[in-house]
Amino acid sequence: MRRFVGYRTIASNPMCISDCHNAANFLLKLCNVFGATSTLLSPQEGINPILLAKFVASDQPQSKKTILFYGHYDVVDADLQPAAVNSNWLADPFILNPLNGFLYGRGVTDNKGPILAALYAVADLAQHGALSCNVTFLIEGDEESGSRGFRKTVQDHHSEIGSVDYVLLSNSYWLDDHIPCLTFGMRGVVHATLTVTSNRPDLHSGVDGKSFQHEPLKDMTSLLGSLIGASGTDIMIPGFYDAVDPLQPSEFRAYSSITTTLMPGHPEIKDDKAFTESLMQRWREPNLTVHRIEVPESKTAVTISRSAKATLSIRIVPSQRADQVAASLTAFLEQRFQTMNSGNTFKVAITSKADPWLGQIQSKLYEALLSAVKDVWSSDTPSQRTFPAYTPTSGDAADVPAHYVPHRRASSLATHGTFTMENAPKEPLFIREGGSIPALSFLEAEFDAPAAMFPMGQASDNAHLDNERIRIDNLYKGREVLKRVFAQV
Secondary structure, three states, X not given: OHHHHHOOOOOOOHHHHHHHHHHHHHHHHHHHHOOOEEEEEOOXXXXXXXXXXXXXXXXXXXXXXXXXXXXXXXXXXXXXXXXXXXXXXXXXXXXXXXXXXXXXXXXXXXXXXXXXXXXXXXXXXXXXXXXXXEEEEXXXXXXXXXXXXXXXXXXXXXXXXXXXXXXXXXXXXXOOOOOOEEEEEEOEEEEEXXXXXXXOOOEEOOOOOXXXXXXXXXXXXXXXXXXXXXXXXXXXXXXXXXXXXXXXXXXXXXXXXXXXXXXXHOOOOOOHXXXXXXXXXXXXXXXXXXXXXXXXXXXXXXXXXXXXXEEEEEEEOOOOOHHHHHHHHHHHHHHHHHHOOOOOEEEEEXXXXXXXXXXXXXXXXXXXXXXXXXXXXXXXXXXXXXXXXXXXXXXXXXXXXXXXXXXXXXXXXXXXXXXXXXXXXXXXXXXXXXXXXXXXXXXXXXXXXXXXXXXXXXXXXXXXXXXXXXEHHHHHHHHHHHHHHHOOX
C-alpha cells in the first residue's frame, strides 16, 4: 500500500504521466508474482494503460464462473502546500501515514486500498488451491477523468477479456461509520460545458455598453436560468421527468426501513420522514448543478468580457438514459439561444456521460456478499465500530495546521453513535448512492453480467477531500469478505 499510494496517479495532470504508468506496471508485476496472466491494454495516446489480469480457478476453470473485478488506480489531485492557508492535509498525501487505526493518503479509500484488498484475497486463495471461480481484474487509470477511452478499449479487447458472469466493484462507502453496507444503485450523470463567444474584443460597459446589446455573460446567465426555471431547482428540459421511475410503495418502505435501522444509534435524526426524504432526494431523484461560470480575466471592474463559459452536470436516475438526456439538453439550449436573437456564438459540449445503475440484489453474487459480510462483521461489538475523527493532542499540535478543520463527511450522520448489543443491526444495509461511476452500467451491459458493489470505506473516509483515509480494520475485513465470496461463487 505504501508503494502504491506513493505514485502520484493524477490522470488530469500531464506532469504525472510517468507515475500513472509506473503504478500500472507495479500492479502488473504484483499480479504476475501472484500467478495471474497479466497484460496492459493501451488506449489511445494520452490515456493511461488499463491492467487486465486473469486468475484461474483452482479446479476445472473451464466450468467455473468468472467474476470481473473493476477498479481504478488514478486519484484526484491533492497538492500539499504547507505554507498555504488553504492546506488542511496533516502530512504529504502521497506518503502513507498510519494514525489512530487509519491509513491516511490520497487514494487509500478511492480506490487503491480496495484494489489491493481484492488482489490479496484472490492471491491467498490461489496459493492455497481454494479459488472456486475465475477472477479477472480490469483496473483503469482515468476514472476520475470520466473513464476516457475505457469503453472503446474494452470493446476492442472484449474477446481477450473473455466471458464474464458477474461484475464486482468496491468503490463506495457506508452511510455512517458503524453499519456495513451493500450498494445496489447509483445515479448516472451527464457533464456539459457551455460557451458563449462574441466576435468583438473585450469592451467597456460605460463606453460600449448598450441596453439592447447581447453580452456573452448575460446570454449565459439567461440560458442557465432557463434550465432551472423560477424555482431554481426544477429542470425545465421538456419531458425530462417523463422517464423517471415512479416511487413504488415497496421502494418507499425500503427507504423508511433504513431510517428505522439507523435511528437507535443516531439521535441526531430528529425527523424520520425528513431523513427518509433526504435519502430519496440524493439516491432516486435527478438533479442539475452548475459547477462554474468563467469569463476571461478582466483588466477592470467595468469590462464586458468577450466570452463566457459554464460547466454543469445532470445526475440522472432509472429509467433515464444518458444519451437521451444529453441530446435533450443540447437541443433545448440551442433552441433557447436561437430565440434570443443574439449575435454571439453558442456551443454545447457533452464532456462525459454515464447511465444510472440498479443492481439485482437477488443474484448469487449479492447472496454471497451478504453472507460473507454477516460472517466477517458478526464478531464486532458496536463499541468497536466507533471511530472518532483525529483530534490533535498537545504532543503533536505543532505538526497540525492552525486552520485544521475536522473531517467533512460523506453523510449527515455523526461518527459517534449509541448502538448497543441489543439495537445494533445484525445485517448490512442495502443502500443506493447519489454519485456515478461511468464504467459500471457499461460493463454490466457489455458483458451481459449483473454487477454488485461492496463498499469497504466508511462515511468519514474523506474521499476526494483533505486527509483521505481508510480504517485498517476495514481493509482486512474487506479482504476476508472477498475471500469468502471468491471461495464460494
